[in-house]
Amino acid sequence: MTELLLLGMDSFTISGQYIDLFNNHIFPAELRIENGIITAINEVPDASQQYILPGFIDAHVHIESSMLVPTAFARLAVVHGTVATVSDPHEIANVCGIEGVHYMIDNSKKTPFKIFFGAPSCVPATIFETAGATLDAKVVAELLADSSIWYLSEVMNYPGVLHKDPEVIAKIEAAKKAGKPVDGHAPGLKGADAKTYAAAGITTDHECFTLEEALDKIEAGMHILIREGSAAKNFEALHELFKLHPAKLMFCSDDKHPDELLLLLLKISD
Numbered sequence: 001m002t003e004l005l006l007l008g009m010d011s012f013t014i015s016g017q018y019i020d021l022f023n024n025h026i027f028p029a030e031l032r033i034e035n036g037i038i039t040a041i042n043e044v045p046d047a048s049q050q051y052i053l054p055g056f057i058d059a060h061v062h063i064e065s066s067m068l069v070p071t072a073f074a075r076l077a078v079v080h081g082t083v084a085t086v087s088d089p090h091e092i093a094n095v096c097g098i099e100g101v102h103y104m105i106d107n108s109k110k111t112p113f114k115i116f117f118g119a120p121s122c123v124p125a126t127i128f129e130t131a132g133a134t135l136d137a138k139v140v141a142e143l144l145a146d147s148s149i150w151y152l153s154e155v156m157n158y159p160g161v162l163h164k165d166p167e168v169i170a171k172i173e174a175a176k177k178a179g180k181p182v183d184g185h186a187p188g189l190k191g192a193d194a195k196t197y198a199a200a201g202i203t204t205d206h207e208c209f210t211l212e213e214a215l216d217k218i219e220a221g222m223h224i225l226i227r228e229g230s231a232a233k234n235f236e237a238l239h240e241l242f243k244l245h246p247a248k249l250m251f252c253s254d255d256k257h258p259d260e261l262l263l264l265l266l267k268i269s270d
Helices: 002-008 070-080 090-096 098-108 137-144 158-162 166-178 191-199 211-219 258-269
Strands: 011-020 025-034 037-043 056-061 082-087 114-119 149-155 182-184 223-227 249-252
Touching: 056 223, 056 249, 070 082, 070 098, 070 258, 090 098, 098 114, 098 137, 114 137, 137 149, 137 166, 149 166, 158 166, 158 191, 166 182, 191 211, 211 223
Parallel strands: 056 082, 082 114, 114 149, 149 182, 223 249
Antiparallel strands: 011 025, 025 037
């Protein structure tokens, strides 16, 4: 929380036990920050016992699963060391359409916590779903033209990608035209199908539940998001990837329920 409160200051220094993740080393240091950017990290003879390390970026999360608006979610998440999220506003879009997406963006601007929103690619999630809105390729292209939208959110309709459904492909092409990445969602996809899915321009997947599946997708050129959320946990199945492809990995929660966020906060308070 302290680091977020200090963002409004032009320049300042902090000291503590600096965790150098690249060299696997901890040493007493003083950090100089100017205009929100670290300009110097200097080893000093002595420093306080607080630890200084990079904040966690949740690589894929639906804030709506927490039952909180972005500002309230930020207040809880930052206590756990999370300083930013890559967020898919799919759930609110499924109910409120593009107006819901804009609400999430507007509310997120009231907090220094960084939230990078995507344009939902599958609203409704399936043709069998009763939803409050439909975001077709034209609406998705309009969202992708917005500077507050950073990517095309998880392409859940992987059969549509494999069979070149015109609407699905149009959304992916709109992201490419806007110069924005495409997030994936393809549980169980392996082999030739994984290669076809990745070749469409989809760069990530957070749905792997076996090591074999993850390795197939990495071979196809994708990055793997290891998920440890409230609804699904895949770390135990995938942690061997850190020995094999560390540069291809990220962490995400996908969904964090409010009771779990609060429980973790209470444990920290104790």
